[in-house]
Amino acid sequence: MSAETWTWIGIGVAVLFALVGAYLVVSSREEGRHASSSRPARDSFRQGEDAPPPRKRxxxxxxxxxxxxxxxxxxxxxxxxxxxxxxxxxxxxxxxxxxxxxxxxxxxxxxxxxxxxxxxxxxxxxxxxxxxxxxxxxxxxxxxxxxxxxxxxxxxxxxxxxxxxxxxxGRNRHIDAGWLTLDPDHLELEEGAGEGSTAGERRHAFFVMAGLGLDAAIMDSTSEQLKSRIGWGAYVPAGLRNMLTDRFKVTLTTDGGPPETKRARMVVIGNCGKITGGIDLLPDAEPDDGTLDVIVLAPRGVAAWASVAARVVTKSDRTTGNLSRYRCQTAHVEVDEPQRVQVDGDIVGEATRLAVEVQPRVLVVRTENGRSNGS
Missing domain, CATH: 3.40.50.10330 (Probable inorganic polyphosphate/atp-NAD kinase; domain 1)
Structure with missing residues (x-):
């Protein structure tokens, strides 16, 4: 081809590129105008982002x-x-x-x-x-x-x-829950009994201590009016009235092991260790260790009670005939005659059999300076 032909071809290609470029510029401007007309203003996004979240309740x-x-x-x-x-x-x-x-x-x-x-x-x-x-x-x-x-x-x-x-x-602390079932054999018979069953009234949670015998009798006979006037000291008269009542026979089985039978005045199962008056009844108990602490008290007279009191005050873990200690995840208690039962100070009835188990770290409690183990 001649030089003149190549010249006209070059001019044609340049014109084509110019037309394509002009088309792209116009299209871009049209899209921008369309987007700006259909899209919310930038300030509307800012307004939504700056709106305060709902307050906690x-x-x-x-x-x-x-x-x-x-x-x-x-x-x-x-x-x-x-x-x-x-x-x-x-x-x-x-x-x-x-x-x-x-x-x-x-x-x-x-x-x-x-x-x-x-x-x-x-x-x-x-x-x-x-x-x-x-x-x-x-x-x-x-x-x-x-x-x-x-x-x-x-x-x-x-x-x-x-x-x-x-x-x-405060900080969140996950603690254990203890569950106590009154007369579990009867409960098994009632499961599935339908409307009117008392099964739900036999299983109770506790977070401090549960027990039967003397401690439940003391709580049951303590005057609410006296408690409101003098505080925890109101338990003292009730304790003196009940401390020398007859002992009962108790059979204790922990974690499915061999049963132990002895005479006792009370059985206490604790998730925590401290009771009224700042007494550390269960010094090894921790509310988040997945374990329950159990004591069986069986003093026969004033001197034996004094010995038990000394052991409690000194936090002795030695087992004797008057005070026995156990640690477990489950416990079954059987007594030879019905005893009053308490959970965290509430009397929940009388029973001859108890089943107790621990449910680890299922309750979140806000604490001030306790260990933070999840939030």
Whole structure:
């Protein structure tokens, strides 16, 4: 081809490229205008991102009989929540017919971030039982005589405001739950019995201690009015009245091992070690070790009681005929005559057989300076 032909071909290619480039530029501008007209403004994204998240909310299950001025308690709860940027608390009062179980279920159904128990040890137990396995933290607010779970976890027991601050801002600690079943042989017969069965009334959670015999008799015969006036010292008269009652025969089986039979005045199964008065009854007990500590007390007279008291005070782990210690995950207790039974201070009936087991680390508790083992 001639030079003139190549010239015209070059001009044609240049014109083609120019037309394609112009088309692409126009198309890009059209797409930009379309996107800018259909897409929300940048400020609208900023507005959504800057909107504050919903505030957390706490439910407080309160026993109103523990307070002379419940309005003042409500005001304190609301003020502390506001100071820590939490929503107004959901306050649910217990009743003589429901000491905290239904109120706690209602709180969990409403999706609260924290549930606090404000009452005695019975209120704490009821709230905690419903919260087992929920993953929602439990806050412990002082409202009773013992406050035993809070004492064992080294939490505030005489300052409502400080205790609520711990519940709102503290660290999570996973602790064990103990489960006690009254007359388990009867329970097995009732399983599947349908409506009207009492099976659900025979299995109870505890988080401090359960027991039968003398300790349950003491708690059952202690005046609530005296407790409100003088505190844990109210248990002393009841203890003196019951300490020399007849012993009973008990057969104890731990972790499926061989049964041991002896005479006793009481059997105590503990998830924690401290009882009223700061006495460390079970010095090896830890609330999150997946183990229950058991003692069988069998003193016959005043001198034997003095020996037992000395061993408790000195935290002796030596086993004698008057005080025997065990550690286990499960225990079965059989007695020769019905005995009163308590869980965390609540009398739950009489029984001749008990089955006890531990459920490790299933309750989340807000603590101040306890070990943080999950949040």
């Amino acid at each position: 706490v439910a407080v299950v309160v026993n109103p009989t523990k307070f002379d001025d419940l309005d003042a308690v409500r005001a304190t709860l609301a003020r502390v929540c506001a100071e820590h940027d939490w929503a107004d608390p959901l306050v649910l009062e217990t009743t003589p017919h429901d000491v905290g179980f239904g109120q706690t279920r209602s709180a969990l159904e409403q999706g609260v971030d924290l549930v606090c128990a404000l009452g005695g040890d019975g209120t704490v137990r009821a709230v905690a039982q419903e919260m087992v396995g929920s993953g929602v933290p439990l806050g412990l607010l002082p409202g009773g005589t013992g406050n035993l779970l809070a004492r064992n976890l080294e939490m505030p027991v005489d300052d409502l405001e400080r205790a609520l601050v711990v519940a709102l801002t």
